[in-house]
Amino acid sequence: MERPGRLLLQSELRVRNAAYDVSLSRSLLIWKRRTSSPVYHPFRPSVCHSVPVSEIISVREEEEENGSRQRDDGSWKKIREREGKDCRQAFTVLYVERCRQHRWRCAEVTFTCSDEAVCQHWVSSIREQLASNTSRPKHLLVYINPYGGKRQGKRIYEQKVAPLFTQAGIATSVIVTEYANHARDHLKMEAELKKFDGVVCVGGDGMFSEIIHGLIWRTQIDCGVDPNSTEEALSPCSLRIGIIPAGSTDCICFASVGTNDPVTSALHIIVGDSQPLDVCSVHHNNMFLRYSVSLLGYGFYGDVLSDSERKRWMGPARYDFSGLKMFLTHHYYEGTVSYLPAKGIIGTPRDATRCRSGCVICQHNGQLNSERSEKYEMDEASDSESSGEWRTIRGKFLAINAASMSCACPRSPKGLSPAAHLADGTTDLILVRKCSRFNFLRHLLRHTSKDDQFDLTFIEVHRVRRFRFMPRHCQSDSDLELDLHENSKRQIFSQICKDHPACGCAPAYSSWNCDGEILTHTAIDVRVHGQLIKLFARGIEELPVFEDLSNPCAI
Ligand SMILES: Nc1ncnc2c1ncn2[C@@H]1O[C@H](COP(=O)(O)OP(=O)(O)OP(=O)(O)O)[C@@H](O)[C@H]1O
Ligand SMILES: CCCCCCCCCCCCC/C=C/[C@@H](O)[C@H](CO)NC(C)=O
Numbered sequence: 001m002e003r004p005g006r007l008l009l010q011s012e013l014r015v016r017n018a019a020y021d022v023s024l025s026r027s028l029l030i031w032k033r034r035t036s037s038p039v040y041h042p043f044r045p046s047v048c049h050s051v052p053v054s055e056i057i058s059v060r061e062e063e064e065e066n067g068s069r070q071r072d073d074g075s076w077k078k079i080r081e082r083e084g085k086d087c088r089q090a091f092t093v094l095y096v097e098r099c100r101q102h103r104w105r106c107a108e109v110t111f112t113c114s115d116e117a118v119c120q121h122w123v124s125s126i127r128e129q130l131a132s133n134t135s136r137p138k139h140l141l142v143y144i145n146p147y148g149g150k151r152q153g154k155r156i157y158e159q160k161v162a163p164l165f166t167q168a169g170i171a172t173s174v175i176v177t178e179y180a181n182h183a184r185d186h187l188k189m190e191a192e193l194k195k196f197d198g199v200v201c202v203g204g205d206g207m208f209s210e211i212i213h214g215l216i217w218r219t220q221i222d223c224g225v226d227p228n229s230t231e232e233a234l235s236p237c238s239l240r241i242g243i244i245p246a247g248s249t250d251c252i253c254f255a256s257v258g259t260n261d262p263v264t265s266a267l268h269i270i271v272g273d274s275q276p277l278d279v280c281s282v283h284h285n286n287m288f289l290r291y292s293v294s295l296l297g298y299g300f301y302g303d304v305l306s307d308s309e310r311k312r313w314m315g316p317a318r319y320d321f322s323g324l325k326m327f328l329t330h331h332y333y334e335g336t337v338s339y340l341p342a343k344g345i346i347g348t349p350r351d352a353t354r355c356r357s358g359c360v361i362c363q364h365n366g367q368l369n370s371e372r373s374e375k376y377e378m379d380e381a382s383d384s385e386s387s388g389e390w391r392t393i394r395g396k397f398l399a400i401n402a403a404s405m406s407c408a409c410p411r412s413p414k415g416l417s418p419a420a421h422l423a424d425g426t427t428d429l430i431l432v433r434k435c436s437r438f439n440f441l442r443h444l445l446r447h448t449s450k451d452d453q454f455d456l457t458f459i460e461v462h463r464v465r466r467f468r469f470m471p472r473h474c475q476s477d478s479d480l481e482l483d484l485h486e487n488s489k490r491q492i493f494s495q496i497c498k499d500h501p502a503c504g505c506a507p508a509y510s511s512w513n514c515d516g517e518i519l520t521h522t523a524i525d526v527r528v529h530g531q532l533i534k535l536f537a538r539g540i541e542e543l544p545v546f547e548d549l550s551n552p553c554a555i
């Protein structure tokens with residue numbers, strides 16, 4: 001809890017007929033019931049409220065007519081009179097109130113006083129404080145995906161978010177997308193980004209992936225960086241991105257705010273939060289494919305996504321249906337994974353600690369990254385395959401997952417990698433080797449229990465900066481010749497089977513699930529770019545365990 005600091009204003013005002021000492025400093029608004037108040041009950045504890053100024057949404061004057069007052073927006077509010085004597089002036093403060101499970105809501109308190117000049121001084125003083133907070137957005141570019149999730153994006157925005165933006169005095173330019181990649185193309189080629197101080201994504205993870213594709217690409221072009229390069233350091237994006245969850249998984253919103261509630265996300269945007277986020281670039285043969293911030297999944301999660309795309313009419317439940325189907329199908333895939341372990345960092349994928357607001361691991365490793373990327377510019381060999389740092393694993397896998405955040409979501413409450421960090425410059429590479437259905441089910445079920453989902457003999461997890469994957473069917477001729485002697489028949493049959501889908505045997509390869517979108521290639525090169533973008537979020541806040549003794553009300 002912030003401490004009050006130097007007082008800017010202090011008055012006796014009234015709240016619902018009770019007298020309060022109200023004070024405003026640069027950091028806090030406090031209202032504390034006066035002990036002399038006629039409605040004061042000697043045995044009722046003194047009531048004191050405090051709100052960080054940074055979490056005040058807006059302040060509005062209340063105009064009076066016939067005992068009720070008309071608000072700035074024209075709506076009417078009944079102000080009760082005290083014993084026939086009018087309290088003639090009032091103003092209302094809207095502020096963030098924390099609820100259960102990381103949800104925020106917009107609360108309000110109306111102050112009344114007899115002196116009009118005092119009332120107007122309070123309104124102007126609070127407005128000055130809000131205006132001086134330069135991290136709060138004033139003009140947002142909003143993209144609404146009407147197609148994702150339960151196809152409620154437009155309704156969610158208009159009914160739950162737009163009224164809050166209006167209350168907060170935020171101007172918006174809204175685009176309802178008309179086709180897939182509409183937002184990406186608009187950001188790449190048309191949007192006048194200098195007019196805005198933020199972009200808002202109303203949709204799910206796939207829509208967010210589309211928007212960062214457009215924004216990051218545009219930023220590189222504007223900064224003279226080749227986005228197709230696998231070796232150039234990418235330029236960070238200055239515009240923050242807000243996510244109004246209206247998808248099916250919404251794991252990016254869930255992992256950066258702690259809930260997938262549209263009002264909570266809107267309030268984090270309004271107060272101007274900022275949360276850095278790692279981004280993975282995905283290339284195939286030096287050709288850029290896509291960016292990823294949550295999950296890159298081959299095998300199980302790639303097959304779940306491929307199968308579920310044909311069932312979008314089911315809404316979010318399509319993932320459960322396809323997940324069960326793919327579990328029963330139990331396909332495995334052969335290939336070679338090579339990865340560059342993250343050296344010198346703190347934190348591992350097996351930690352008990354979690355990435356939360358003000359994460360020390362993200363701050364430490366993020367600093368390490370920026371020092372390292374300066375060195376990298378001078379010594380590109382450190383990341384090259386020949387640096388000797390790379391590890392290679394060939395085998396048969398049920399799933400190959402790279403989680404750049406926990407990927408926690410309603411369907412996977414702990415997430416695919418519970419100890420992954422939003423902004424530490426790494427991704428957790430999870431290899432699920434071929435095993436029995438029973439053992440794979442044990443692994444899946446541990447995503448919803450307290451058991452460690454990595455503590456199984458057929459699972460290995462590495463925190464990496466880069467990795468590559470080459471499926472067996474794409475291996476080089478020399479590798480294939482080696483295999484040919486070993487499994488010539490299998491190679492011949494797998495080619496026949498691949499050419500004849502009617503054949504019932506397992507496919508030779510899966511597809512990559514990239515934040516909920518299917519990649520066009522299976523041989524990929526993935527690189528983590530630390531803290532490349534920023535969200536209007538603050539990470540998941542630690543829940544208060546006890547009354548905060550530094551609470552200014554305790555003074
Ligand atoms: N107007 C549109 N018509 C059709 N598709 C669209 C449109 N706008 C965006 N899309 C595409 O819809 C796809 C799915 O959107 P989104 O990710 O928001 O929903 P979802 O897949 O249900 O959610 P999640 O990814 O969280 O599971 C995205 O790939 C996006 O590119
Ligand atoms: C035995 C039944 C198993 C059912 C498994 C159901 C599928 C669970 C989906 C959880 C996905 C968690 C990771 C999130 C990935 C997102 O990036 C992506 C896009 O939103 N969502 C999916 C489902 O791939």
Ligand SMILES: [Ca+2]
Binds near residue numbers: 403404405422424425
């Ligand atoms: Ca990360």
